[in-house]
Amino acid sequence: MKIYNTLTRKKEKFKAIHPGQITMYVCGPTVYNYIHIGNARSVIAFDTIRRYFEYKGYKVKYVSNFTDVDDKMINEARAEGTTVPKLADRFIKAYLEDTNALNVEKATLHPRATHEIKSIITFIQKLIDKGYAYEVDGDVYYRAKKFAHYGELSDQNIAQLEEGASKHINDEEQQRKEDPIDFALWKAQKEPDEIAWESPWGKGRPGWHIECSVMSTKYLGDTIDIHGGGQDLEFPHHENEIAQSEAATGKKFVNYWMHNGFVTVGKDQEKMSKSLHNFVTVHDILKRVDPQVLRFFMASVQYRRQINYSEENLKQAEIILNRFKNTLTSIDYRLADDTESAASAELKQAVQETQKHFEAAMDDDFNVQNALTAIYDVLPVVNANANLSKVDKGELKHFKELLNSWLSIFGIDTKKLTAKVTSPDNEKINTLIKMRDEARKNKNWAASDQIRDRLKRMGITIQDTPQGTRWTRDEN
RNA sequence: GGCGGUGUAGCCAAGUGGUAAGGCAGAGGUCUGCAAAACCUUAAUCGUCGGUUCGAGUCCGACCCCCGCCUCCA
Numbered sequence: 001m002k003i004y005n006t007l008t009r010k011k012e013k014f015k016a017i018h019p020g021q022i023t024m025y026v027c028g029p030t031v032y033n034y035i036h037i038g039n040a041r042s043v044i045a046f047d048t049i050r051r052y053f054e055y056k057g058y059k060v061k062y063v064s065n066f067t068d069v070d071d072k073m074i075n076e077a078r079a080e081g082t083t084v085p086k087l088a089d090r091f092i093k094a095y096l097e098d099t100n101a102l103n104v105e106k107a108t109l110h111p112r113a114t115h116e117i118k119s120i121i122t123f124i125q126k127l128i129d130k131g132y133a134y135e136v137d138g139d140v141y142y143r144a145k146k147f148a149h150y151g152e153l154s155d156q157n158i159a160q161l162e163e164g165a166s167k168h169i170n171d172e173e174q175q176r177k178e179d180p181i182d183f184a185l186w187k188a189q190k191e192p193d194e195i196a197w198e199s200p201w202g203k204g205r206p207g208w209h210i211e212c213s214v215m216s217t218k219y220l221g222d223t224i225d226i227h228g229g230g231q232d233l234e235f236p237h238h239e240n241e242i243a244q245s246e247a248a249t250g251k252k253f254v255n256y257w258m259h260n261g262f263v264t265v266g267k268d269q270e271k272m273s274k275s276l277h278n279f280v281t282v283h284d285i286l287k288r289v290d291p292q293v294l295r296f297f298m299a300s301v302q303y304r305r306q307i308n309y310s311e312e313n314l315k316q317a318e319i320i321l322n323r324f325k326n327t328l329t330s331i332d333y334r335l336a337d338d339t340e341s342a343a344s345a346e347l348k349q350a351v352q353e354t355q356k357h358f359e360a361a362m363d364d365d366f367n368v369q370n371a372l373t374a375i376y377d378v379l380p381v382v383n384a385n386a387n388l389s390k391v392d393k394g395e396l397k398h399f400k401e402l403l404n405s406w407l408s409i410f411g412i413d414t415k416k417l418t419a420k421v422t423s424p425d426n427e428k429i430n431t432l433i434k435m436r437d438e439a440r441k442n443k444n445w446a447a448s449d450q451i452r453d454r455l456k457r458m459g460i461t462i463q464d465t466p467q468g469t470r471w472t473r474d475e476n
Numbered sequence: 477g478g479c480g481g482u483g484u485a486g487c488c489a490a491g492u493g494g495u496a497a498g499g500c501a502g503a504g505g506u507c508u509g510c511a512a513a514a515c516c517u518u519a520a521u522c523g524u525c526g527g528u529u530c531g532a533g534u535c536c537g538a539c540c541c542c543c544g545c546c547u548c549c550a
Contacts, residue, residue, distance in 0.1 A: 009480085026550095027550075028550090029550075030548090030549085035550085036550090038549085038550055039549095039550050040550085041550065042550035043550080045550090070548085071548075072548070072549095154479070154480085154545075154546080155478095155479055155480075156478075156479065156545090156546065157478080157479090160477085160478055160479085160546075161478095161546075163477095163478095164478085164546055164547080165546090165547085167547090168546095168547045169547090208548085228550095229550065230549080230550030231480090231481085231544070231545075231550080232544075232545065232548095232549055232550065233549085233550070234480090234545070235479090235545060235546065236546085236547090237549095259550090260550070261481085261544090261550095262543085262544070262550075263550085264543070264544095268542080268543085269542070269543065270543080271543075271544065271549090272550095273548095273549055273550085274548085274549060275548070275549060276549095300488090301488085301489090304481090305481095305482090305489095306481085306482080306543075306544090308488090310487090312487065312488090312500095312501095313487075313488065313500095315500090316487075316488065316499080316500050316501085317488095319499095319500065319501090320499070320500075323499095326513060326514080327514090329513095330513080330514080361490095367490085369488090369489060369490060369498085369499095370489095370490060370491095370497090370498090372498085372499080373489090373490070373497070373498045373499075374498095376498055376499055377497090377498070380514085380515070380516090383513090383514055383515070384514075384515060386514085387507095387513095387514065387515080440509080443509070445509055445510070448509085448510090449509095449510075449511085452510095452511075452512090461512065461513085462511090462512075463511090463512050463513050463514090464508070464511085464512080464513095465513085465514095470512095470513090472513095
């Protein structure tokens, strides 16, 4: 299995620290708003990766944090006249609802920065003791240049970083810092009503980057297998995490750094982001789009590539899901009917090949496009087989199980896809179909078509096959 | 300016140097009473220019377009 490592800018053979187990940390959102499609992309990308590891038999420890205190949180809470913790609670709840709707597996742990203040203070103190950090009037800064590997992840050189940073910070900050690229580990309280905790350096709150170093090492260990996040976190966030963690522990922080590509929008394909105000929240879009369609759309692009968010592309995802649905439905009908089973070497071999191709593609840095292609290639074979008067029922069943597990890597629940929800009108549907079959027998096409139209209005599509009339619900 | 990514048919997109996978849409056909679904057939010389090579989308050079990071952002 190969994974592209941002640190080395190469695909590397994946080797877990502990065989059969994987430790994964994924940077989560700042919870001052609903998550948008771009945030969801990251969540979905790493959920898909996690699910594939699990498919391969790994046990995955998956930690994803909530940043529940920072300037944006403080400002938003003020604007709404609420407190930072209340604001956080509200949007953490919304996050869990949204990601649950997108069928994202629950993290092993969702630590919150504000619940880790003690550990954060201890960690910062360690950095001060080791000479990697210094305090100035209640603020604590990290001495970036002291860390020899600073800039390696994002491939930036120190001089240029200094030049860039000096343009962005004000004189007052410039004077406090030893160097413009030094970054805050601890920020002193500025207003009396501002949320703050006691510390050896006075009242204040943690800086942004420190929480991830603390939570990752605390819950997953000094060195972990995989650390993920959006490409925009490469610098400075992840660069700083490496500096903090490796300075504190003296060990390698992360073996494989993985960064997902952005969601872009519009004909200019601009990055979707909160600051550009071109975002769509998951909360809103799910009011009109089937969560499975959104999930499949986002999961079907390889995690490093950009996703161009558009109605047309969303529509395409829906059509493909429908093909899966049709195939699975026709398999279900064939498995349930009383026709004889007949072994098919052709089908068996095609299914075997598909599995091989699917896994080879996923093993290659999660190349989901090629993995899906493997499935698209076998669908015509399966569909054609499912139309035969005698089918290989054992092999069809086997394929169905495989397809279920493959699609579940993409976050698709095939049960939901094909559910013939038991509802009060099931009996009515079957009665109508019987009536129609009767009409067809008598070649009473007008009556037959009338019943079909009526069923269509109920959201039921019917298909006539040699094995009898089938029906599916249009919406799941 | 520095770093990184990207440019393949209307759209999505795969492509270890050897005569361009696949999907969607479109067109034609088979099946069907008609449909639906399914199945079959069907399209591009790969941003531009030059180089290396028997041979390049695939390597080298130059250039152009777009996107991102370098400041909060998945």
